[in-house]
Each structure stands twice: as C-alpha cells, then as structure tokens.
Amino acid sequence: MRKVIFDTDPGQDDAVAILAALGSPEEIEVLGLVAVAGNIPLHHTANNALRLVELAGRADIPVHAGADRPFTRRLVTAEHVHGTTGLDGPNLPQPTTKLREGHGADFLIDTVRAHPARSVTIAALGPLTNVALALLKAPDIAERLQGIVLMGGAYFEVGNITPTAEFNIYVDPEAAAVVFASGTDITVLPLDVTHAMRATPARIDAFRRIGNKAGAAVTAMLTFSETFDLKKYGWDGAPLHDPTVTAFLIRPELFEGRRINVEIETSSSLTRGMTVADYWGVTDRPKNAFFVRSGDADGFFALLAERIARLP
Numbered sequence: 001m002r003k004v005i006f007d008t009d010p011g012q013d014d015a016v017a018i019l020a021a022l023g024s025p026e027e028i029e030v031l032g033l034v035a036v037a038g039n040i041p042l043h044h045t046a047n048n049a050l051r052l053v054e055l056a057g058r059a060d061i062p063v064h065a066g067a068d069r070p071f072t073r074r075l076v077t078a079e080h081v082h083g084t085t086g087l088d089g090p091n092l093p094q095p096t097t098k099l100r101e102g103h104g105a106d107f108l109i110d111t112v113r114a115h116p117a118r119s120v121t122i123a124a125l126g127p128l129t130n131v132a133l134a135l136l137k138a139p140d141i142a143e144r145l146q147g148i149v150l151m152g153g154a155y156f157e158v159g160n161i162t163p164t165a166e167f168n169i170y171v172d173p174e175a176a177a178v179v180f181a182s183g184t185d186i187t188v189l190p191l192d193v194t195h196a197m198r199a200t201p202a203r204i205d206a207f208r209r210i211g212n213k214a215g216a217a218v219t220a221m222l223t224f225s226e227t228f229d230l231k232k233y234g235w236d237g238a239p240l241h242d243p244t245v246t247a248f249l250i251r252p253e254l255f256e257g258r259r260i261n262v263e264i265e266t267s268s269s270l271t272r273g274m275t276v277a278d279y280w281g282v283t284d285r286p287k288n289a290f291f292v293r294s295g296d297a298d299g300f301f302a303l304l305a306e307r308i309a310r311l312p
Contacts, residue, residue: 002121002146002249003029005111007066007104008242009038009126010048011086012221016304017125017151017242018049019214020250022056023307027250031111031120032062034104038126038171039078040086042068045126048087050095055214057312059097066104066130070172078167081225089224090217105133112141123249124150124179125242127168132175135182147185149249151242152176153262153275154191155291162273166191169264170273177264186289188262189244190275193255193292197244198237199226203301207308214311240301247300248292250307254299257292261285 004021008014021028033053035046046065053061069075082088100107108130112120122145124131135142152168154160161167169176180186199222208219226238233239248255261283265274277291 001027001029003031003115003119004121004123004249005031005034005108007034007036007108007122007124007126007130008049009036009040009045010052011039011045011082011126011242012089012225013240013242014039014125015048015052015087015221016218016240017246018052019056019218019311020243020246020304020307022058023310024246024250028246030058030061032064032107034064034066034107034130036066036104036126036130037068037075038168039082041075041077042066044086046099047095048085050097050099051087051092054095054097055092055217062100062107064100064102064104064107067133070127070129071132071174073172076161076171083224087221090220092217105130105137108134109138109141112144117144118146120144121146121249122148123245124148124152125245127171128152128175128179129172132178135178142182142184145184147187148179149187149189149245151189151194151245153188153277155275155277155279157191157195159274160191164271165273166275169275173264173266173273177266180262180264180288187248188289188291189248190291193295194241194244195239196295197240197297197300198235199240200237203237206301206305210305210309212309212312214308218308243304244295244300247303251299251303254303255292255295257290259287260289260291261287262289262291
C-alpha cells in the first residue's frame, strides 16, 4: 500500500482523482489533502477538498490550505473550464468539517518526516507551488520521499493553456523548476497521455449507472467540464487529466513511458512553462523523471468506475 498526500486544486478532474483514491484503500492510504491555488483561487480549492472528503465519507482525512499564489507571478486560473467554484456541475453541500491548522507546505514536510524514509508519495494534481516550498524549506525530504507523481507538462501535445505550455506547469514554472531539480523520484503524467483518456458519453454513462452519490457527482462534474473541451478539441470526449495520477499509483502497468531529462522554461515570453523533454536523448542532461507517453484508456476508465463504485 502506498502512503499518499494529494496536493491539489480541485477542479473536476482533481475530484475524480481524489475520489478514486479514496475508493482504493487496499492500494492507497490517503494521509491528507493540501490545497493550492490553480484552477481556481485557494479559498475555493480548499473548500472543494473538504467537500470531496465528506462526499467520500472520509471527513477524518486532514485537509490543509497551502499557497494562494505562485512564487513570482500573477495567478492564472481556469474558471472558463471548471466554473466559478471549480466543482460546478453537481450540487454538493458546503462542508461541515474545517481546515486543519498550519500551512500545507509544513504539513507536507511534517508528514514526510514522520513516516519511514521512502514510504510517502506526493500526488501533485495542480501547480507545484506547495511542493516546491516544502522542498526549499526542508531539502531533506527529497531523499525521504518515495517519489512525486504529478500531472503536468507535455512534449508531443505541447500545450493547452498556451501553444507551448500545459496549465499546471505554466501557472508556476519557477516552482516546477525547483521540483524537477530536487533529485527526488518523479513520474510525469503529461498531456501526451491524458489527451488519449477521453470521457466519451459511454464512459460518462458508466459512472451514472453506478447509482451511488459519488457516481452521480462524477457524472455531473464530467458533463459540465465536457462543454469547454469539446468545443476546443472537437473530439468524441474531453480529456480527463488528473485521475491518471491515481491510476498510475494503483496500476502502473496501464501506462508506458521512459526515463528522460525534463527541464522547465521560466524566462521566455513565448515558451514560459514549457516542459523541455529530452524524449529522444539528444543531450547529456541527467535523466530526472519517468515520462509517461501512453496508456490504456479503456482500462483507465474501467478502473475509475470500479473504485468510484466503492464509495457512498
């Protein structure tokens, strides 16, 4: 079983990733959620994290608020995709549980230090601000982590918020640069794999047929978030990004990739936030990440539906 902290900016796709993890207690022990500003501002992401643990019947899981802005840049958000609350679609009640005391980055540090070395994984679903803050404040946790599994970046698919950058990395490229230079084990689920994980009508209907509250919420979330992406891409379904992190943690055999060097562009006005992925090994830069190129979409959606079905 992997001990996992989710660093997240929910976001409908974050929500599905978290709910699937909470439906997988044999494989994943969720130690806590840390909210970061990203898809929407921090007060919404933190509130949404509380709503999700309550939806899953797991209000015992600690939720902390983290960074409300990137290191050096103005916050860029994505209400045009996720709605004003980030979880537009379902009618989820406001949470009754409260955020825990303390900054999310400190929770990351304290939790990693409190467990045996290389037993805790950070699952990063949003901008990497909190993770970078923790690594800068406590460099020792880089060696103590089992690893960081993150959704972000792209190589073949290039960008979704600019022509050259994926949203999570673009929001705080300086933080991403810190993380990729940290020396800890990193797995990247980029647009190259997530763009193939399309929530077609049949796949959304599979969540509807589950018949529980979580399945109904996921159906409403994906139906809402489909609207923007279907217009953008013209595909048979919108890509489902963040749950690839949870799926990789549970069944890595669903995915294929290779170890490569990944660097983050922070200075160019044209390519800010680009993940410069040396996929073909044309440089001698050290290989610092496992970069996922492809995955089994049918297996991915079947796994998500199976795990969501275990929830209330």
